[in-house]
Amino acid sequence: MSFNTSVAQVFERMAAMLELTGADKFRVNAHARAARSVGDHAGDLEPIAGDEKALTAIEGIGKGTAAKIAEFARTGTVAEHDELLAKVPPGLLEVLRVPGLGPKTVKLMWEQLKIESVDDLKATIADGSLAGLPRMGAKTIDNIADALAFMADSGKRLHAGVARPIAEMIRARLAEVPGVTRVAYAGSLRRGRETVGDLDFLVTADDPGAAMEAFRGMAGVEKVLAAGETKSSVRLALPELGGKRFSADDSASVQVDLRVVPAESWGAALMYFTGSKDHNVRLRERALKRGMTLNEYGLFEDDGGEGSPQSRGVVPVASATEEDVYGALDLAWVPPTMREDRGELDAADGGTLPELVTLDDIRAELHSHTTASDGVMEILESARIAKGRGFHTLAVTDHSKSSAIANGLSPERLRAHIGAIREADEEIKGISILAGSEVDILADGALDYDDELLGDLDVVVASPHAALSQDAKKATTRLLRAIEHPLVHIIGHPTGRLIERRRGLEPAMDEIIAAAVEHNVALEINAHWMRLDLRDTHVRAAAESGCLIAIDCDVHAPGDYDNLVFGVETGQRGWLTKELCVNAWSKARLHGWLKKGRG
Ligand SMILES: [Zn+2]
Ligand SMILES: [Zn+2]
Known part of the structure; x- marks a missing residue:
């Protein structure tokens, strides 16, 4: 585990333990924010751990946090963390992870029933003592029991690439229900996160009951978890789609929630259920400062009345659209992919939100495989799909010889392949097919081909495939050497991670980014939903440094072109603009850049 990850975990645990021991909200939030800042930071913090100035220059790290990072670097622990650990039973942190259980309830369980672990909690459900807690009705206990059973089959999150097609199916199904006037999914899927816990849907409907009934009766519903007038929850069996592995850890079902919201609350509800939680906390803080209250029904003037404003019939200042609500808080509308409390509200306040790259901006695919290595398409078949998507350029980049399992090309085979690519390029009109390689x-x-052969290629994508568990220092040296190679254009999937399956390389990303800027090399966001590598936080660091980014589908089969959306959303989450994304450039500009290093 890297230094940053270890430190982030310490802060995360501290935030949870502070909450359980009744510390004030600001201290809890400060620790949670510190955990995210450290976890998201691209550069290794260990070398600057003793440098308070350098640490506090990082957004989200104050003096107190900096001192704890220094302490961790020196001693391998943080005294305050260990003191808290002595007060809070470790099993209680597990209890906090049970869906639906907040720190207030967990604290109460601990104090009144001596619940210190998930097993204790199960026992109090079995012997009926849990029912003795305040506000602990039969329905609530049922839900906890259900959540525990679901957790046993794990803390599972779905890959975005699995969740999205399912969400699209549900959206289409709901849109067909008579009387349903609007459908949207919210949550982490809308924010373009790489994994998704459950699916949240919102609808407006003339007949809410009918919408709810249709939802609970959908094909694939295994269990109805809640059936209210405005909210239903179901557990949906994941459909078998081509025998592919669907979830990050093989879970077989996903929870889907549906809420019917009043049309006039649509914008406020969409914001509320899209999150992130931290983004929403910041928005509510901003509303409070202006003497207003923000909730899922709207933004209300604070009139000092008792109870929620909507229940008293108070008319909101803004609620119907997201633009209205942000606008009433003097903010520009923030794209969902940016709503992570990573400085987007300051940008929305100052009018400096970046113009994010979009799916429509992408005009070139620079990383694709054919039957020559491990792809399933011939050159022209792939080129026709690319052309059909409005692309001006497709680079064919089959594997190099060391990727033997992927049928990597020997130098002789690559020379013949270059000939075949040139012929295909002659044959097709309206798109340029470039000869390239994904060289190991x-x-x-070192690269897997000699410079003479690399110099004959139009595009060189250099990627790590083997030795992905080497240490951080070696990984940094390895990638730097590839970036410094004058014939390399793009570093493909720079860390080689597979989401929730393989950690991959952990190079000093700030050094990698600086070198890429210096050598005019693009770092790739591999759009396959198992990879999304570079990840969002690394893209953000790269974009801030003016580093070029390539968003590529790493095409092996026709459907892989559809993965582009995941790459683009990852780019957006990293605040990537069209200007820095080489795939969004005009043909002339892209082809000009590709001349680099070639006489
Ligand atoms: Zn690869
Ligand atoms: Zn590839």
Whole structure:
């Protein structure tokens, strides 16, 4: 585990333990924010751990946090963390992870029933003592029991690439229900996160009951978890789609929630259920400062009345659209992919939100495989799909010889392949097919072909495939060497991670980014939903440094072109603009850049 990850975990645990021991909200939030800042930071913090100035220059790290980072670097622990750990039973942190259980309830369970672990909690459900707690009705206990059973089959999150097609199916189904006037999904899926816990749907409907009934009766519903007038929850079995592995850890079902909201609350509800939680906390803080209250029904003037404003019939200042609500808080509308409390509200306040790259901006695919290595399409078949998507350029980049399992090309085979690519390019009109290679970056950073052969290629994508568990120092040296190679254009899936399956390389990303800027090399966001590598936080650091980014589908089969959306959303989450994304450039500009290093 990297230094940053270890430190982030310490802060995360501290935030949870502070909450359980009744510390004030601001201290809890400060620790949670510190955890995210450290976890998201691209550069290794260990070398600057003793440098308070350098640490506090990082957004979200104050003096107190900096001192704790220094302490951790020196001693391998943080005294305050250990003191808290002595007060809070470790099993209680597990209880906090049970869906639906907040720190207030967990604290009460601990104090009144001596619940210190998930097993204790189960026992109090079994012997009926849990029912003795305040506000602990039969329905609530049922839900906890259900959540525990669901957790046993794990803390599972779905890959976005699995969740999205399912969400699209549900959206289409709901849109067909008579009387349903509007359908949207919210939550982490709308924010473009790489994994998704459950699916949240909102609808407006003339007949809410009918919408609810249709939802609970959908094909694939295994269990109805809640059936209210305005909210239903179901557990949906994941459909078998081509025998593919669907979830990050093989879970077989997903929870889907549906809420019917009043049309006039649509914008406020969509914001509320899209999150992120931290983004919403910031918005509510902003509303409070202006003497207003923000909730899922709207933004209300604070009139000092008792109870919620909507229940008293108070008319909101803004609620119907997201634009209205942000606008009434003097903010520009924030794209969902940016709503993570990573400085987007300051940007929305100052009018400096970046113009994010969009799916429509993408005009080139620079990383694709054919039957020559491990793809399933011929060159022209792939080129026709790319052309059909409005692309001006497709680079064919089959594997190099060391990727033997992927049928990597020997130098002789690559020479013949270059000929075949040139012929295909002659044959098709309306798109340029470029000859390239996805050349292996060997463990020591050398490339898998000699310079003479690389110099004959239009596009060189250099990627790490083997030795992905080497240490951070070696990984940094390895990638730097590839970036410094004058014939390399793009570093493909720079860390080689697979989401929730393989950690991949952990190079000093700030050094990688600085070198890429210096050598005019693009770092790739591999759009496959198992990879999304670079990840969002690394893209953000890269974009801030003016580093070029390539968003590529790493095409092996026709359907892979559809993965582009995941790459684009990852780019947006990293605040990537069209200007820095080479796939969004005009043909002339892209082809000009590709001349780099070639006489
Ligand atoms: Zn690859
Ligand atoms: Zn590839």
